[in-house]
Amino acid sequence: MSLASYAARRVALGLVQVLAVVTLVFLVVQALPGDAAVALAGDNPDPARIAQIRAAMDLDRPAPERFLEWLIALPRLDFGVSLVSGRPVADFLFGGIGPTLLLAALTLALLVPISVLVGVLAALREGSLLDRALTSISVALHSIPEFALAVVLIAVFGVQLTWLPPTAVGADLLAQPAVLVLPLVVLLARPICSISRLVRAGMVDALASDYVRHARRLGLGETRVRFAHALPNALAPAVQQVARTTDWLLGGVIVVEAVFVIPGLGTVLVDAVAARDLPVVQGLAVVFAVTTVTVNLLADLVAFRLAPRAEVVA
Amino acid sequence: MRRAGIGGLLIAVPLALALLGPLFVPEQQNRRAPFLPQGLLGTDFVGRDAWYQVLAGGQTVVLVALIATLASYLAGVPYGVLAATTRSRLVDELLMRPLDVLLAVPSLLVLILVAAIAGQGLPVLVGVVTLVNFPDVARLSRAAALEISGRPALEAMRMQGESWWQTSIVYTGRSMLRTLAADVGVRLTAALYLVASASFLGVGVPPDAADWAVMVDRNRGGLFLQPLTVVVPALLIVALSVGLNLVFDRALRKVRT
Numbered sequence: 079m080s081l082a083s084y085a086a087r088r089v090a091l092g093l094v095q096v097l098a099v100v101t102l103v104f105l106v107v108q109a110l111p112g113d114a115a116v117a118l119a120g121d122n123p124d125p126a127r128i129a130q131i132r133a134a135m136d137l138d139r140p141a142p143e144r145f146l147e148w149l150i151a152l153p154r155l156d157f158g159v160s161l162v163s164g165r166p167v168a169d170f171l172f173g174g175i176g177p178t179l180l181l182a183a184l185t186l187a188l189l190v191p192i193s194v195l196v197g198v199l200a201a202l203r204e205g206s207l208l209d210r211a212l213t214s215i216s217v218a219l220h221s222i223p224e225f226a227l228a229v230v231l232i233a234v235f236g237v238q239l240t241w242l243p244p245t246a247v248g249a250d251l252l253a254q255p256a257v258l259v260l261p262l263v264v265l266l267a268r269p270i271c272s273i274s275r276l277v278r279a280g281m282v283d284a285l286a287s288d289y290v291r292h293a294r295r296l297g298l299g300e301t302r303v304r305f306a307h308a309l310p311n312a313l314a315p316a317v318q319q320v321a322r323t324t325d326w327l328l329g330g331v332i333v334v335e336a337v338f339v340i341p342g343l344g345t346v347l348v349d350a351v352a353a354r355d356l357p358v359v360q361g362l363a364v365v366f367a368v369t370t371v372t373v374n375l376l377a378d379l380v381a382f383r384l385a386p387r388a389e390v391v392a
Numbered sequence: 393m394r395r396a397g398i399g400g401l402l403i404a405v406p407l408a409l410a411l412l413g414p415l416f417v418p419e420q421q422n423r424r425a426p427f428l429p430q431g432l433l434g435t436d437f438v439g440r441d442a443w444y445q446v447l448a449g450g451q452t453v454v455l456v457a458l459i460a461t462l463a464s465y466l467a468g469v470p471y472g473v474l475a476a477t478t479r480s481r482l483v484d485e486l487l488m489r490p491l492d493v494l495l496a497v498p499s500l501l502v503l504i505l506v507a508a509i510a511g512q513g514l515p516v517l518v519g520v521v522t523l524v525n526f527p528d529v530a531r532l533s534r535a536a537a538l539e540i541s542g543r544p545a546l547e548a549m550r551m552q553g554e555s556w557w558q559t560s561i562v563y564t565g566r567s568m569l570r571t572l573a574a575d576v577g578v579r580l581t582a583a584l585y586l587v588a589s590a591s592f593l594g595v596g597v598p599p600d601a602a603d604w605a606v607m608v609d610r611n612r613g614g615l616f617l618q619p620l621t622v623v624v625p626a627l628l629i630v631a632l633s634v635g636l637n638l639v640f641d642r643a644l645r646k647v648r649t
Contacts, residue, residue, distance in 0.1 A: 099493055102493065106505050107505075217637055217638060217641045218634045218638055219634070220581070220637050221582060221584070221633060221637065222585075222630055222633045223584075223588040223592070223605075223629055223630075224589070225588070225589060225592040225626075226605075226608065226626040226627075226629040226630045226633075229608050229615075230623060230626050230627060230630065232615065233615060233626075237615055237616055237619055238619070328500070328501070333593065336592075337612075347504065348593060348594075351504055351505075352594075363497075366497070370497070
């Protein structure tokens with residue numbers, strides 16, 4: 079299959095996924111007990127007042143009609159209006175996206191080189207101390223809840239040793255990079271383990287393969303064999319795992335933002351759920367779903383390009 | 393060998409506290425001011441003795457993770473086997489495609505959304521964690537059952553006219569056990585991770601519940617006064633998670649070799 083036709087199929091699947099998730103989110107939010115009007119009426123649940131709020135927010139119109147309207151407005155980045163503050167949902171999203179993107183981008187920027195480096199080093203010295211230490215540590219750290227790790231690190235480095243600020247309250251993330259150290263360490267702990275292990279496994283396989291033996295027989299330099307021939311094939315599974323970690327990363331970001339008090343999308347989500355601000359929750363769910371699907375799509379395309387023969391799940 | 397020893401020790405402490413701890417909590421507890429240096433670990437954010445909270449708080453984390461893992465297998469394995477053994481391609485697609493959608497949504501988002509609809513309570517937490525874990529189990533069982541149903545042994549059984557019960561349940565089920573057993577550790581740690589993270593975010597449990605994850609969240613305000621009220625429950629969760637991983641990893645190696 080050529081890259082173009084694979085890409086076309088993959089994009090079509092991605093669109094269907096996004097549409098399905100968006101529909102699902104709308105239905106789920108519809109199912110929330112006591113709609114927004116009841117929540118807004120608060121301590122004074124006067125039926126006339128509730129009906130009035132409903133009419134003002136168009137909640138009295140049939141659900142399919144509202145769904146279509148909401149769906150058509152989405153490509154224009156019009157997510158509706160927050161129930162609690164009356165501000166457009168897009169404002170919340172743009173307000174929170176900065177810190178979250180910064181965290182995610184920094185994590186990825188550190189994650190990829192570090193895990194590839196560690197994985198390749200471990201593979202080149204198979205059975206060495208580094209290799210064994212890497213395996214043990216990555217087995218142990220896999221799936222530690224971020225908040226537990228974060229709190230322990232805060233207690234040690236923020237409270238006892240006072241080397242680093244314990245939270246990011248009121249800090250400008252870019253002006254004071256010290257506040258980002260602990261969140262990044264927490265976010266990196268799990269993915270570094272899983273990805274460097276995959277790179278290691280892929281590299282060990284690749285170095286033992288026929289084409290590497292053939293390249294050596296041709297007299298190519300060892301560096302070239304390792305990095306131009308073995309490494310791309312070893313990276314293909316790791317690239318897809320990087321995409322899968324965006325799921326983790328997102329969950330991790332929600333938790334890490336809560337622990338370190340960073341005003342990002344995760345904080346917006348937690349606040350919106352607590353306040354029953356449904357349009358905001360819907361908007362966030364759309365953003366998260368589109369991000370996850372897009373990242374997975376890109377990763378599949380990169381993996382396809384790196385190792386076109388490999389069977390890629392479409 | 394040595395790693396499993398460490399893993400066993402790491403599990404034993406939190407597990408013993410979680411299962412036996414509630415027995416040692418006195419009925420009558422008097423409340424004091426928050427974050428006082430009294431008792432073993434001091435007092436918590438509402439003035440309860442933090443040590444008794446630690447004793448009482450492991451049960452929910454461990455039980456919810458166990459029950460949710462069990463439930464996701466009870467739902468996922470028949471689902472996957474059904475998709476694999478059905479003769480109609482359409483049924484297979486209808487069963488498996490919706491799972492792709494579920495897998496496309498970040499698990500913590502699913503958890504927060506569903507818990508927001510269904511309200512609080514441990515059954516809700518069990519249900520959501522099951523829902524999040526279930527697609528993976530279903531996919532794995534389908535893949536395992538597909539491989540088995542193509543085996544010559546099964547074709548021979550079919551030709552001999554063995555009953556559906558014999559071929560699908562007894563033979564396929566027995567052959568799948570190994571694949572599933574290898575996966576239990578991953579599922580259990582994933583469930584533990586989700587339960588703890590959800591409780592920490594205040595999803596599914598009341599805000600003053602005796603629960604290690606809730607303790608970590610609530611007592612954070614006193615991190616400078618009584619750091620132990622936060623660090624001890626956090627360390628117990630870390631120990632449980634690390635220990636589970638080490639023990640299951642070792643068991644897996646033993647099976648493979």
